Amino acid sequence: MRELDLEPIRERLAGRTGPDYWRSLEELAGSEELEAFLHAEFPSAVEEGIDRRVFLKLMGASLALAGLGACTRQPSERIVPAVHWPEETPGKALYFATAMPLHGYATGLLVESHEGRPTKVEGNPDHPASLGATDAFAQASVLTMYDPDRAQVIRRVNEIVGWDRFVESFGRVLDGAQANGGAGVRVLSGTVTSPTLAAQLAALRERFPSARWHQWEPVNRDTAHAGAVLAYGEPVDLVHHLDRADVILSLDADFLGSGADRLRHTRELVSRRRPKGHTIDPSRLYVAESGWTITGSVADDRLPLQAGRTFALARAIASRVGVSVGANDDAASLSPAASAWIDAVAADLAAHRGSSVVIAGDGQPAAVHALACAMNEVLGNVGKTVDTIEPVAADPSSQLESIQSLVADMRAGSVEVLVVLETNPVYDAPADLDFAGALGGVRHRVAVSLYDDETARLCHWHVPSAHFLESWSDARSGDGTVTIVQPLIAPLYGGRTRHEILSVMLGKAQQTSYQAVREHWQGRLGSVDFEKRWEKALHDGVVPDTRAAARPVSLQANLASILPAPPASAEGLEVVFRPHPTVDDGQFANNGWLQECPEPLTKLTWDNAVLLAPETASALGVENGDVVTLELAGRSVRGAVWLVPGHAASSATAHLGYGRTRAGRVGDGRGFDAYQLRTTEGLGFAPGLVLKATGDHQLLSCTQHHGTLHGRHIVRSATVEEFRRDPEFAQHVEHEPALDDTLYPNYPYDGQAWGMAIDTGACVGCNACIVACQAENNIPVVGADQVARGREMQWIRIDRYWTGEPEEPEVHYQPMLCQHCERAPCEVVCPVNATVHDSEGLNLMVYNRCVGTRYCSNNCPYKVRRFNFYLYADWNTESLKLQRNPDVTVRSRGVMEKCTYCIQRINEARNQARKENRPVRDGEIRTACQQVCPAEAIVFGDINDPESQVAKAKADPRNYSVLAELNTRPRTTYLASVRNPNPELAPKTKGGGKKGHGGHA
């Protein structure tokens, strides 16, 4: 009998305590000692028979190892929670400040952590790009982190290897490259704002003077920077202040739905649209765009215009407000409606010098950006509504040129080593570059990414990257403010950060990303009091005084002469490429929450579609769901058509991000790949699209099939004039029975009475609430087939209604969730009392009492109840179990569910208040949808407290209940929207609140 030799293991564990000890065991799990120990001891023990002593020793060893698989791990380094409880209580969530980088730019977050598991993301109120809100992407990021489809091993071709082996092999390759100064070494990344990474990349230059760093981000800011260069001679970044603007003109810019400042823009825009009691001081938003964006959907005046004609429109407006563009009048080349629009917009802009702003879209060419800059300059907006700052990105030069030169070098065979850092060029690089084809010429290809994706498949090495919730890093927001990204959890699947890869490349393989980030900031924050500053930065989620410096610039005098001519106005169809509102450029394709989150305007889920105006579609003889071939300059792709009223004629919108082949089980094979048509010639849009019906049909999963009001007063809105004439326009539209029109006494709600008010005038339809609710309440994903059957599970939906003329409709959003009716039709019909009312007016759903008759849903006038027709919740995938909110039941098959007003948050606040022997404070309870909303459209609280925000909102003259005539007495009420269209542009009658809206198919 051999002695069991635990000594080497003991040695490695010696001197470690607490979390460190567990971490060491983790490391130990892969170590040779342990492997040798296991191999040597366990089989032999079986062969030789186990005596009692050995058995006890083995038991001891396996008990020690049991900790490895059982629990999630906090990062070993010290992370700093944003909210300190007096003591750490099991079951009590902690919040940590961090940031989510998207296209390089950071949104500050506070992430909820339950016993080391990040479960929910909230916005960081101190962060300038969040202001306490987040978008749908940030909300869904936790799901991506736990995604079981993420790459989990380091792969060399088809072999699974360890990190040490990678470091060793890759180190050897790099050592070999050192001879010629790393001339063949290339790094390809997305947009980099991380100061640490930028410093590491700079250091890489020192080691390999001839190495090059390339950037490619499919949705990049090239044209904005090039436009700034045209206008100002240097690539400054622009910061727009929409709250200071009376007139806003968007030239195909979706500044509410994309871009680094989307959340701040939403907050600022909406702040001007909200009447205060009976007064309103509204701004006016003009949007010219081809297909719908959420920005266009909330415009006061929107002009559907081919993307290719935006330049002409911009130049016509520019010349009218006094920019010398040295051209003939472009308005003549546009339609009469567009000409009228140009005149009205130009007059409005000219009347608001210093308080207007013109914003150009990133899909538009540099010249349009330059014209926007020039207009702002001439209108005196710079310094007031627009600030020019030092570029935030580490390298604002053209990414298109960058990847073009990389591909050229790859083809020339001069690239020896290519490291692709968290970008997926094989999928998303311009089609004419044929990145995949060029990749074959690179000797050593290393991909670092979350998934074993299209690019990783073609690389020799694939290193899984760490999700931002698992990473130490840093990132800058749109205004330059830096956030230190701190991990909430040790990498779940052994992912590595970009910093670690760079450390390896710099020959410092032992340097962790924590050390890299800390070292960088030690250099910047100074060693005096560093620890305190570091902790404060981690705690606050922002590093003070890191905003980008203002960069005063002046307009190029010769702008008119250097401005390129507008493209010859091509007749026929154009195709416009935009990032998809829910899966973005494709990076979120494997996220079920985002796949199932309806596209804001079409309400399509799980697939993208070729979006066409109905008149364009009828000219082409295609209908919803017809599969067509899109042909552009010899390339073609097949996609299904979807008709959208208000889309510009002769224009087709193709959202990027679909047609993935290696996204994972969720995203593969959904929709069509618009990148296959997107070339260096037309990254934003391209003329000459040929669209041919194939005769095939595809079932698209749409969550809302009827978008008109059929004469019903469900959404109510008025123009500013109408509002001023009658601020109570939304009330008394329908007869609401009096409270005491009942045979029974009314229930007295003496204590707290929870209620909600939703400002439809503020809602921009961004979908953040849908995903926030899904994350908070453990709402399952059901899949495209079930959505097509009308079985989506989201507790809050955003109803989208069209009003007005079918060619230029208005859009009205109405977030719809359980109304918590005081006289709830669902409650009386439930045979088993599974849905009942509580003393504070909540309509409760008792899951374990529900037998699933669905009668409650049938009798719900708002149809906000959701039924588990199948076992939708994933009860098997271990990693997804970690994501769940422990405060919310995971529902089973055959059970009804619905919005609870986040009752778990109410209970938590109530318990806290009781412990402190005080009433619950107003604002202490924030529902998930309320907390996430960048427009602050949702207010929740105690309606019995006249001082509460919600009581004040309900006292607003715009307040009304949906379907009040049914005497349901909903606790959720709505504030009617007030829009400010230019009277000059509104010859047609806009539907007023009292009259309701005419419906059009």
Add this chain to the structure above:
Amino acid sequence: MSDGARPAEATVVPPGAIIGPGQTFGSVTDKISSAVLDRVPRGWWIGFGIGLSLLMVFFTALGMLFTYGTGVWGIMIPVGWGLDIINFVWWIGIGHAGTLISAILLLFRQRWRTSINRFAEAMTLFAVACAGLYPILHLGRPWLAYWLVPYPNTMGMWPNFRSPLVWDVFAVSTYATVSLLFWYVGLIPDLATLRDRSKNILGKKIYGIFAMGWRGSASHWHRYETATLLLAGLSTPLVVSVHTIVSFDFAVSVIPGWHATIFPPYFVAGAIFSGFAMVATIAIPLRAAYGLENFITLKHLDNMARVMLATGLIVAYGYMMEAFFAFYSANLFERSMMHLRFTGPYAWSYWLLILCNVLIPQLLWFKRVRTNTIGLFLVSIVINIGMWLERFVIVVTSLATDFLPSSWGIYTPTIWDWSTYIGSFGLFLTLLFLFIRFLPMISIFEMRTLVPEAEVEGGEEHS
């Protein structure tokens, strides 16, 4: 039937007679009991085989349902009820004819009811059995169906007595119980006859047990008559109450197209309408197959057709009033619902319903149709379809397009919806064929009261 069950002496039944000429106590007893006691005709095996095959379809559908959940059906939000509830209402409606015939017509001393009474009651029972399954099957968690019943439990929970679904539990279970009792009590004298005539030992024993020692003494008959009368009295309100309560499932709700005060009478009339149609659908082929023209005469068919015509007109009035109320209420949602019924995605079902339930039954004004077995059979089939469509229109179209257009949606039944429906015919037919095989499908002792011999002795009391 080719194998000798048909009587050679079949004669023309005079018009208006409710029993053929030349029948005696003995011939009636022979004729009716022979279907049970003689060799099983091949036709029975065919019919039973079909029933059993469909029953297997039913079990398969239930297997799918229990394994995967109600998601196998096409139901969704907003249409949370589909074929499950349609079939429930349809089956339970069919049952009503049996109760009407056995209870109300008994109280009104309608002697023509005698020959169709027994199997109409059996039909009621089997239809209620089919119907009663659906409310359980339609649950998301059917294994908890007993929570709808008020029973003392550790949870300290009662069902919600405000919910029409709980009323349904009482209505349907009472109905099933009373119908079963009524049917069984009515069977006792005939079971004794079968006991006495059965040549099979096992048959003698089993019939004997269920005959409960019936000897036909005067005191037996006295108690029998009292019990029957009491049960008839008990059943009578059920004819009205059950479907009234079923209609409350809809009428109590707020959904346009459901929330209607006319529903109770209109549902009851519809139930009797469909019930008589089903009795005719079954009686006509049965009568031909077993050669029962002497017992189920053209007079019977004529009477049933008249009831169908009358209740059909009430139903048509109901449809008219629904449309009128929608118009006259000036309620936007009601009007829109009615408009969408006429022109919306389910307009086909509405117009087909009008064709089946309103237009085609008008043929019953003609005596030629009423007394033409094939014609009446076809009309009764059409009415069965029409009444099913009526429930489809009510359940589905109202839910599909209710208040908020944003949540409107289309329900399309899946193969499992249909197989659960078609499969329930399997249950129905299997039970029906077993009944025909093992029990007298026409009440022997009551038929005996109709023959001239009974007249001589002066009526029903001393048969």
